[in-house]
Amino acid sequence: MGPSPTRRTARDLRRANRIDVLRQLYFGGPTSRLEIARRTGLSAATVTNVVADLIADGVAQEAGQLMSEGGRPAVLVRVDPAHRAVVGVDVGETAVKAEVFDLTLNALATAELPLGGGDLSPGRLVALVGRAVRQAREQAGVEIGEVIGAGVGVPGTVEMDGAGMGGADGRRDGFVHAPSVGWERVRLSGLLAAELGMDVLVDNGAKTMGRAEAWFGAGRGVRHLVVALIGTGVGAAVVTDGEVYRGAGNAAGEWGHTTVVIDGAPCRCGATGCLEAYVGAPGILARWAIASGRDRDWSDERRGIEEFAAAVGRGEHAAVAVMDDTARYLGVATANLINLFDPEKIVIGGWAGLVLEPYLMGPTIEETRRHALAPAARRVSFERCGLGPDAVALGAATLIVERFLASGGAPSN
Amino acid sequence: MGPSPTRRTARDLRRANRIDVLRQLYFGGPTSRLEIARRTGLSAATVTNVVADLIADGVAQEAGQLMSEGGRPAVLVRVDPAHRAVVGVDVGETAVKAEVFDLTLNALATAELPLGGGDLSPGRLVALVGRAVRQAREQAGVEIGEVIGAGVGVPGTVEMDGAGMGGADGRRDGFVHAPSVGWERVRLSGLLAAELGMDVLVDNGAKTMGRAEAWFGAGRGVRHLVVALIGTGVGAAVVTDGEVYRGAGNAAGEWGHTTVVIDGAPCRCGATGCLEAYVGAPGILARWAIASGRDRDWSDERRGIEEFAAAVGRGEHAAVAVMDDTARYLGVATANLINLFDPEKIVIGGWAGLVLEPYLMGPTIEETRRHALAPAARRVSFERCGLGPDAVALGAATLIVERFLASGGAPSN
DNA sequence: CCTAGTTAATCTAAGGCGAAAATTAACTGC
DNA sequence: GCAGTTAATTTTCGCCTTAGATTAACTAGG
Numbered sequence: 001m002g003p004s005p006t007r008r009t010a011r012d013l014r015r016a017n018r019i020d021v022l023r024q025l026y027f028g029g030p031t032s033r034l035e036i037a038r039r040t041g042l043s044a045a046t047v048t049n050v051v052a053d054l055i056a057d058g059v060a061q062e063a064g065q066l067m068s069e070g071g072r073p074a075v076l077v078r079v080d081p082a083h084r085a086v087v088g089v090d091v092g093e094t095a096v097k098a099e100v101f102d103l104t105l106n107a108l109a110t111a112e113l114p115l116g117g118g119d120l121s122p123g124r125l126v127a128l129v130g131r132a133v134r135q136a137r138e139q140a141g142v143e144i145g146e147v148i149g150a151g152v153g154v155p156g157t158v159e160m161d162g163a164g165m166g167g168a169d170g171r172r173d174g175f176v177h178a179p180s181v182g183w184e185r186v187r188l189s190g191l192l193a194a195e196l197g198m199d200v201l202v203d204n205g206a207k208t209m210g211r212a213e214a215w216f217g218a219g220r221g222v223r224h225l226v227v228a229l230i231g232t233g234v235g236a237a238v239v240t241d242g243e244v245y246r247g248a249g250n251a252a253g254e255w256g257h258t259t260v261v262i263d264g265a266p267c268r269c270g271a272t273g274c275l276e277a278y279v280g281a282p283g284i285l286a287r288w289a290i291a292s293g294r295d296r297d298w299s300d301e302r303r304g305i306e307e308f309a310a311a312v313g314r315g316e317h318a319a320v321a322v323m324d325d326t327a328r329y330l331g332v333a334t335a336n337l338i339n340l341f342d343p344e345k346i347v348i349g350g351w352a353g354l355v356l357e358p359y360l361m362g363p364t365i366e367e368t369r370r371h372a373l374a375p376a377a378r379r380v381s382f383e384r385c386g387l388g389p390d391a392v393a394l395g396a397a398t399l400i401v402e403r404f405l406a407s408g409g410a411p412s413n
Numbered sequence: 414m415g416p417s418p419t420r421r422t423a424r425d426l427r428r429a430n431r432i433d434v435l436r437q438l439y440f441g442g443p444t445s446r447l448e449i450a451r452r453t454g455l456s457a458a459t460v461t462n463v464v465a466d467l468i469a470d471g472v473a474q475e476a477g478q479l480m481s482e483g484g485r486p487a488v489l490v491r492v493d494p495a496h497r498a499v500v501g502v503d504v505g506e507t508a509v510k511a512e513v514f515d516l517t518l519n520a521l522a523t524a525e526l527p528l529g530g531g532d533l534s535p536g537r538l539v540a541l542v543g544r545a546v547r548q549a550r551e552q553a554g555v556e557i558g559e560v561i562g563a564g565v566g567v568p569g570t571v572e573m574d575g576a577g578m579g580g581a582d583g584r585r586d587g588f589v590h591a592p593s594v595g596w597e598r599v600r601l602s603g604l605l606a607a608e609l610g611m612d613v614l615v616d617n618g619a620k621t622m623g624r625a626e627a628w629f630g631a632g633r634g635v636r637h638l639v640v641a642l643i644g645t646g647v648g649a650a651v652v653t654d655g656e657v658y659r660g661a662g663n664a665a666g667e668w669g670h671t672t673v674v675i676d677g678a679p680c681r682c683g684a685t686g687c688l689e690a691y692v693g694a695p696g697i698l699a700r701w702a703i704a705s706g707r708d709r710d711w712s713d714e715r716r717g718i719e720e721f722a723a724a725v726g727r728g729e730h731a732a733v734a735v736m737d738d739t740a741r742y743l744g745v746a747t748a749n750l751i752n753l754f755d756p757e758k759i760v761i762g763g764w765a766g767l768v769l770e771p772y773l774m775g776p777t778i779e780e781t782r783r784h785a786l787a788p789a790a791r792r793v794s795f796e797r798c799g800l801g802p803d804a805v806a807l808g809a810a811t812l813i814v815e816r817f818l819a820s821g822g823a824p825s826n
Numbered sequence: 827c828c829t830a831g832t833t834a835a836t837c838t839a840a841g842g843c844g845a846a847a848a849t850t851a852a853c854t855g856c
Numbered sequence: 857g858c859a860g861t862t863a864a865t866t867t868t869c870g871c872c873t874t875a876g877a878t879t880a881a882c883t884a885g886g
Contacts, residue, residue: 013843014870021651034863043845047417048865049769071862072852132473159788177788222659239752240660247655247755248637253791259745262674271784275743283599332672339667340753342660371672371684375572375590376664422844423872430873447834456874461836484833485881 014050017407021050022059025079026405030063030072051077058083058410079104084404085142086311087150088397089129090205090390091380093232096125098132099393100140100147105401106214107394109140121183130195148198150403151396152192153208155233156183160250174250176202201399205392207244207253209349210237212395214244217386218347225345226337227385228255230330230353232301234276238341242267245341255337256280262327278329281305281352284322292318303353312359323359330360333366338372338380349385351365357384393397427463430455431821434463435472439517439818440491443476453635464490471496472822492517497817500546500554500563500611501810503618503803504538506645510543512806513553513560516627518814520807522553523713533594535604542589543608562612564809565605566621569596573663587663589615593681614621614812618805620657620666622762623650625808627657630799631760638799639750640757641668643743644767645714647689651754658754668750669693672740691742694718694765697735705731718765725772736772744780751785751793762798770797 021042025031027038037047054060054077061080065073081102090097097112111132115125133150137143156178175185192200210219210227219225219239227237234256238245245252256276257269264273265283279284281301289295290307298304311319334346348357361382369377387394404410433453438444441452450460467473471493481486501509505565510525519745524545528538545768546563550556569591588598605613623632623640632638632652641649647669651658658665670682678696690696696712701721702708711717724732747759761770772793782790802805817823 011424011842011873017844044864045846045866046844051843052865056863068853069862070854070860072850072864074863112749157786157788224764240658244753247653247789249755249792250755250787251786251792252753252755254755254786254789257752257786258749260672260675262741262745269786271748273784328675332675335684336671336749337753339670340665340750341658342662342667343664344661372687373570373667373670373682375570375662376660376667379664380663423842423870427872445834457835458837458875459873464874465836481882482833483831483883485879487834547841597828802848 004217015408017046018050018053019406021047022054022079022409023405025038025054025060026401030076030078032066032076032385034074036077040286040339052321054409057409078401081106081155085140085146085240086148086397086400086404087133087136088393088400089133089150089152089195090393090396091125091152091154092205092392093155096132097130097248097270097393098129098136100133100136100142100396101394103148103392103401103404105397108142109136110393111135116379118123120194122183122186122188126188126191126195129192130329133196137277144197147198148410149201149400150196150201151208151393151399152188154188154202155205155394156177157254157350158202158204158250159185160246174202185304199400201396201403203396203399204235204250206235207246207250207397208395208399209235209387209392210239210244210253210395211398212387213237213347213349213385214239215398216394217391218383219345223347224341224343225347226341226343227347227349228337228353229333229350230279230281230348230356231350231389232281232352234280234350236337238337238343240341255333258333258336260333275333279326279333284308284352288319288322291322292316302355305355309355309359312356323326324363326356327363328367329361330364332370334364334372335371335377338368338376342376343380345381345383347383347385349387349389351389354385354389416775421734427641428821430459431463431466431517432819435467435492435822436818438467439489441815443477443491445489447487448467470822480621494519497561497814498553498559498694499561499810499817500549500609500635501806501813502542502549502563502565503548503805503809504565504567505540505618505805506568508754508805509538509541510803511542511549512810513546513549513555514807514810516561516809516814516817518810522549523806524548524552527747535596535599535601537600539608542605546609551706556628557610558609560815561823561826562611562614563605563726564621564806564812565601565613565615566618566805566809567591567601567615568618569593569615570667571615571663572598573659592608602654610766612813614816615811616809616812617663618809619648619806620650620659620663621803622800622805623652623657623666625800626760626798626805627652627655627758628811629807630804632758635758637754637756638760639754639756639759640760640762641750641766642749643692643694643769644762644763645694645765646804647693647763647823649750652755653754668746671746671749673746688742688746692739692746697739697765698737701732701735706731715764715768718768720806722768722772725769736769737776739769740773741775741780743777745784747777747781748784751781751789755789756793758794758796760796760798761804762800764802767802 011228015094024039028290033047057324063078065075065077080103083103085229088099095114099110100108113132158174160174176188189200189202207259213219225239230236237254238253257274259273260275261273265277266272267274267277285304287299312323446460448730450457458533474493476489476491494517496516498513501512507527508527512523513521569589571587573587589601602615619642626632626640638652642648649666649668651666669688672686673688674686678690680687680690698711698717715721725736
């Protein structure tokens with residue numbers, strides 16, 4: 001409610017308009033100057049000036065012309081993809097993947113390194129990420145100086161103290177908690193920045209995936225959406241006005257640990273009755289084991305879920321019953337999301353979610369509509385996630401690009 | 414992700430600074446010009462100019478001096494409370510309350526009219542609100558021309574189509590749904606604007622109450638909070654960055670209809686197992702009736718809840734057991750709120766919530782901490798609502814004031 | 827009483843910015 | 857080859873903020 005911290009002097013006005021123009025170029029693709037003027041509401045003269053600055057700084061470039069419609073043909077302007085590069089890192093449960101992108105987030109090169117067994121100390125992870133990023137960078141032929149920064153998606157929660165957390169101003173940074181590997185308040189971004197020699201922004205992997213969907217996937221052009229991710233764990237990224245909802249300390253959206261059954265099954269988080277305990281991959285497999293009376297060994301969860309999906313496809317009673325229950329739990333939990341967040345769209349993703357989606361989507365939607373209030377339920381649509389389960393690195397890279405855009409293309413460089 | 418629609422030309426810069434200064438004056442109370450400069454980051458010269466404008470327009474006024482600390486004494490500037498008046502209306506389940514406030518939202522006069530029985534057509538309600546507002550206005554001695562507008566809080570849901578819904582730009586308007594009285598898509602704001610002869614903004618009563626708490630109650634200075642309201646119905650207002658979270662169509666925050674028990678008790682919304690069915694006043698009384706084996710007549714819910722509270726106070730077994738269960742349901746549902754929204758603070762309100770709070774707060778918090786994830790649960794604090802159950806009209810009035818502030822004090826008038 | 831010191835507020839350039847209007851550029855179509 | 861049209865740039869102009877100087881209003885100490 002206090003005064004907004006942006007835009008005071010006339011110089012900031014210029015910067016704000018530069019940001020508007022740059023955003024339009026980035027998300028609107030190649031555009032003529034006059035079209036930019038129409039879309040941003042700025043005058044053609046201002047757009048000319050701002051675009052000239054952007055081109056002089058190397059951020060934008062002219063790219064072809066539009067056919068004339070009876071007058072001077074429009075010259076298209078776009079962001080120069082080769083101006084700078086961006087790194088995205090996906091720290092998964094079993095491997096680290098580093099990806100180098102151009103400025104428009106086309107992938108240039110990828111490197112994946114297994115985590116291996118044993119203790120995962122921050123130091124070992126940092127070294128591993130460093131190796132992966134270096135490999136990818138060399139493969140892409142990108143010098144370190146060309147890289148704006150690296151976004152990193154991690155499986156743990158990334159806590160940020162509310163103060164300097166805001167989105168666009170870029171001071172996003174926090175502590176990583178990952179109880180499964182014994183991490184507590186690890187300042188990963190600092191360690192990685194030193195190792196990589198570039199700016200680093202760290203966020204939760206589910207949230208970066210949500211960002212990727214919002215920018216390039218099923219969420220394009222949608223202001224309010226929820227990306228529901230079902231894998232080993234269960235999570236959600238709530239996107240509001242194009243930004244991931246973070247709450248006071250970036251712990252919002254922990255959908256997997258909302259309670260669906262009071263005094264229900266124990267969850268690895270320590271509580272009972274969490275959604276994750278029922279519809280996370282281990283939860284589904286455990287219920288299938290009980291229902292089918294067979295105690296199989298699922299050391300490989302992914303194969304387990306695929307077998308389960310196949311069993312459902314064959315119409316095996318036990319598997320179908322387990323799937324029905326899964327849809328009911330998911331439907332109730334999804335209805336809660338709708339009642340609380342009122343999104344326009346729900347995107348289903350996560351590796352298990354994608355495997356099971358053909359059998360899961362329909363019944364889940366039905367159950368959802370039974371539990372969500374009418375106006376919101378009527379409005380919402382469901383969609384399969386558009387980018388596949390590998391979008392964590394891409395989403396992490398968007399963190400860097402967003403900061404780049406919010407700075408107006410780092411005019412100070 | 415598109416370009417922001419505000420601030421283009423140098424003239425808008427002035428308006429933006431005017432808004433900043435006005436906001437500082439409104440929320441920061443009487444302030445010297447130099448202090449305003451420090452807090453807004455503007456130069457002293459600009460503040461002098463802007464404040465001169467505000468005083469010339471009658472929005473602000475000088476109000477006393479600060480003792481000198483060795484130099485020229487600082488002259489305090491504040492918003493002139495008498496510059497304009499604001500109306501707030503609380504359309505309740507049994508009565509309509511109209512309240513006239515000065516610009517700083519001190520109450521000047523109140524008028525309450527019972528709804529009476531029988532059919533509540535939009536026309537009858539509009540006429541009733543008109544009478545109440547006129548009464549309050551006359552009692553306060555306020556001419557219609559002095560009133561900026563009227564904010565109205567209604568018990569139903571107020572649907573807004575995402576498009577022109579944004580907060581600060583003021584075009585907030587929507588359709589009222591109130592199934593209990595047979596209303597569907599009623600454009601109440603238009604009808605009321607015609608009846609009252611002033612601008613009208615309508616919103617859900619729980620949401621306006623949340624606004625009141627955020628501005629003047631337990632949520633002052635807190636960026637992320639949830640106001641949980643327990644009365645006949647159960648609802649929540651989620652406040653993020655000082656603004657009520659609305660989602661795509663203003664249907665967010667329907668906490669009362671999140672499912673806490675799968676295949677649970679039927680709710681008046683048509684679904685089953687809703688939180689409201691358990692911890693709304695009728696739900697509590699129904700459970701008490703079953704537990705105590707006595708089927709009493711609770712035509713007056715409020716008396717019923719008071720009797721129930723007394724029974725708990727006396728330690729009656731059945732009542733205590735029902736209260737324990739209530740706390741468990743509430744705790745689970747509150748933990749879900751925390752996991753999804755990660756607020757700094759949870760404010761408990763609503764008439765039933767306030768009556769039961771002495772017995773309810775402790776156990777609910779305990780149960781909440783059992784179910785919420787550690788980082789968020791550690792951060793959150795609980796508080797009893799600070800304004801009492803009558804804050805709906807006040808919160809509705811803040812809708813109008815917010816628009817006034819966002820316009821920079823309507824300089825075009 | 828008077829003067830130096832201090833803080834508040836205002837006044838006075840000076841420079842930057844964007845909008846509107848005029849101008850130039852680059853086409854099409856007859 | 858000339859009118860018509862659309863795109864982009866240049867020119868002119870008014871507005872805004874800031875920095876710095878100035879004025880205002882006080883305190884404190886001799």
